[in-house]
Structure formats: C-alpha cells, structure tokens
Amino acid sequence: MTPPIISVENLVTYYGRHQVLKGVSLAVEQGEILVIMGGSGSGKSTLLRHLLGLHAVTSGKIEIFGKNIQTLDWREEQEFRRNIGVSFQGGALFTSMTVGENVRLPLQEHSRLDEQTIAIMSRMKLEMVDLSESEDLMPSELSGGMIKRAALARAIVMDPKLLFFDEPSAGLDPVVAAELDQMILELRDAMRMTMVVVTHDLDSAFQIADKIAVLDQGEILQIGSVEMIKQSKHPRVQALLQRQIRTTQFDPDEYLERLMSGSGRK
C-alpha cells in the first residue's frame, strides 16, 4: 500500500491560552477527497492553516508527501509549495493584478518558461474553470462565483498533486455552489488530484467527499465515508447533521462563579 499523502498525528495547538486543536489525527490517501466539516469555532480553519504550513504547531506531527512539514529546509519547502494548490475562502486574488496575471504568477515565480508558454498554460486553466473571457478583468469586476473559480484556476496552474479548498460554497447561491462542487469532482477526475476541502455546507460535503472528518470543538468526532457519517450514532455528529442547537450541560454553580468573577468561560 502506498503511504498516505497527508498524515496528521495527535496535533495540538494553542491560541494564547486557548486550546484550539486537542489532538487531531487523520490521514488522506492518494486521489481521495477529504472533507473537513465542522461549525464555526470548531477549529477547521486552524487545522487547514496548519496543513498549509502557515502556523507552527504546539505538538504533534504533520507529514505531507512523506515529509514532516515543520522541519523542511528551504529547498524542500519550495518543492512542497510547488506541489500544493490552495483556493482561499475569499479567493485572495491579488487585487492589483488582472485575473490572468493572478493565474500566471505561480508559473512566473516557479518556472523558467517563456511568457508565451506561461500565457498558454494559464489560459488552459482558465478554460477549465470557464473563465477564458475574463482574463483581462480585475478581481473587483468579478462576481462571487467567478472569484472562486479564478482562485481555483490559480491554485491548479502548477498542476499540484494536492489541492486545498477553503469553504468553496461560502457566500454563493445554491446553484453556483453546486456548479462549483461539480467542477471540483471533474478536476479530481481529470487531474488525479488529492483534495482537502474545508466546509460547513452539508450538501456540498455529501456531494464531493470520499471521506468526511467531523470536527467539533477542536476534536475529530468521527472520520469515515459519507454513508458512515450519515448513519452515525454519535450525538454531536447527529446534532451537526440535523442542525440542532448545541446544548451544554448547565452547571448553576459554575455559572454564578462566572458572573461574579467575569473571567469568561474556561
């Protein structure tokens, strides 16, 4: 069996004194789409930032392509960056550049190809996301769905082996969101990419996932296939699926203590 593309072991991380991730472990196999699902504050964005190597971890290990990404030297890090693509939640397109320039930038920085080749390669990716007409537009001239697609084109321009997608459906209407889901599946089939998608959108998660990890309050409640998650008996997973309101145990003494001291929830 080939080793997993991503392997996370017992990841713990703090934000100040607040523990955000409490020992997360997961693995993503070659060609798989893992959806990390969870509500606001579940720690899913933090987990994603760790996988991208944007934050140092408190403890635990993250291995991507078989290497610990915390200890990469400069050359290995560049190699790692070339092999991953990221589509950020708000697109994070560079606002001072046109769509085309945005998509060309990774190629210009990482390859020694001539401008003509770079232009053709980036246009191919823009074609794949149906944005060939918008090459010369500025990001401010695009609609929400177009921004996501442009960000996707920039993320895949280097033909990465691993693609990260942060909240693909956030801020989009259901039809456009469904189209984007379709596009993600087509891309995986066409380019044989491994993907990690972070979302709180259930429909989208069930549509695209091979495997779902349900994250809640910094812990992975369950990780498994779509069917497994749907049939889960775990009360908090069920609550998330059925959009139930989170109920926490009410402790009158602790409540009074909190009101008196004003120190907030511990």
Place this chain on the structure above:
Amino acid sequence: MVYSKLKQWLSHGISEFGYIVILLLESLYWIVLGRFKSQAVSIRAIFFYMVQIGINALPIISVLSLTIGVMLAMQGIHTLRVLGAESKVILGLVLSVTREFAPLIIGIVVAGRSGSALTAKIGTMQVSQEIDALRVIGINPVRYLVSPVLVAVFLMLPALTFYADVLGILGGILYSSTELNHSVQVYILEALDLLSLDDVLHGLWKSMVFAVIITLVGVSNGFMVQGGAEEVGTATTRSVVFAITYIIIADMIFTFYLSHE
C-alpha cells in the same frame, strides 16, 4: 495600574522594535541573496515603486519646496533686519534648506503619501488573505513586497531631497531678489559660492535614514494588521504618525552629531 500599563507598553514597544529590525534584516537578505535562491528582487518592481513614490510626488514636492524657500527668505530677511544684516539672507537660506528643510519636508511628504499607502496596501492584503496566498504559492512576502520598496525609497529619497534643495534655494532667491532689489543672477552666484558639498551631503545622508524609517514603519504596521478593514484604517494613521515622529527624532539626533563634529 500605572506600572502594569507601563510594563505592557514597554514590552509592546520592544517587541515591535525587534520586529522592525528583523524585517530590515530579512529584506536586506533578499536584496543581496535573493538571486541565488531563484527569488530575485524584481528590478521591474523597483522601478515601479520609484515612479510611484518619487516621480509621482514631484508636483507636490515642487510646490512645497518653492514655498518653503520663499518662507525661509521672508523669515530670514525679517530676522536679519533687526541686526541690519539682510544681505546675509542667502547664507541662512542655503544652510537651512540643504541641511534641514529639504530632507525633513521630503521625509514628511513621502511618509504621508507613500508610507501610509504601503501600510494600507499590506494591511488590506493581510485581511483578504493575500499575504497567506503569497506564502502558499512559495513567494516570500518580504522579498516580494518589502525589498523592492526599500530599494526604491532608498534611491528616490536622496534624489527628491536634492531636487528640493535646488527648488527651495531658487524660491528663496526669487523672493529675496525682489524684496532686496538685487538681481537673481547675483544671488545665484552667491548661493553657489556659499554652498558646500558637506552641507548637501548632510541632508542626503539624513534622507537615506528617513527612507529606511518610512519603509519599515509603513510595512511593519501593515503586516501587524489582524482582523478587519477598520484596523487597516487605524494602522494607516498609526503608521504616518509614527513615521513622522521617528523622522523628527532621528533628524534631531543626526543634527546633534553632525553639528558637533
């Protein structure tokens, strides 16, 4: 209470200073070694910022330096009249423009015009995750956003200061010649005679220090933005106020040492 506030303020100040020093070292690192790591600082970006920061500021700088020259001449003639020494006005003009006013005004104008723009740009990029996007693409944000600006400001500030020297002195001469009924040519010759390379260089050295201050205060405030758009506004104001304050303090220290040589 006061003690803990002071402690907090001090530790904040020290960590910010440390951050600025690291930013300076890192951008110098990329300027020197970038090309060996296939992350060369883009010459095109340097020229772009030189035009934006320097050339585009020429109209406002022309108006300001001419005005300052005229103002200095007015004040000089007024003050010297008490001593009956109006004819010495050109000496005062030449010394104060080259050693003090030109670098200071250029520093303040560029801090207000470009330092703030730099903070706003980087702050907005921070908020919209563009900085993260640069990092995941494998582009070092300091190399890409800071190093070219540092080079551009470092080259343009002395150039602008020299330009302001010329216009400032010219403004003062034009005013003095009408006020004291002397020909412009005579005053120009007198000014050239009085000008020493030392005085001009004194101002240019200063402007190089100001260039580093403006760039680093501008970019560090931008990178420190966390949260939303409102904070970009706060950071921009902070950046201008701090840059101008540091410039004036640096100016005083500089003047102290150079006038005690």
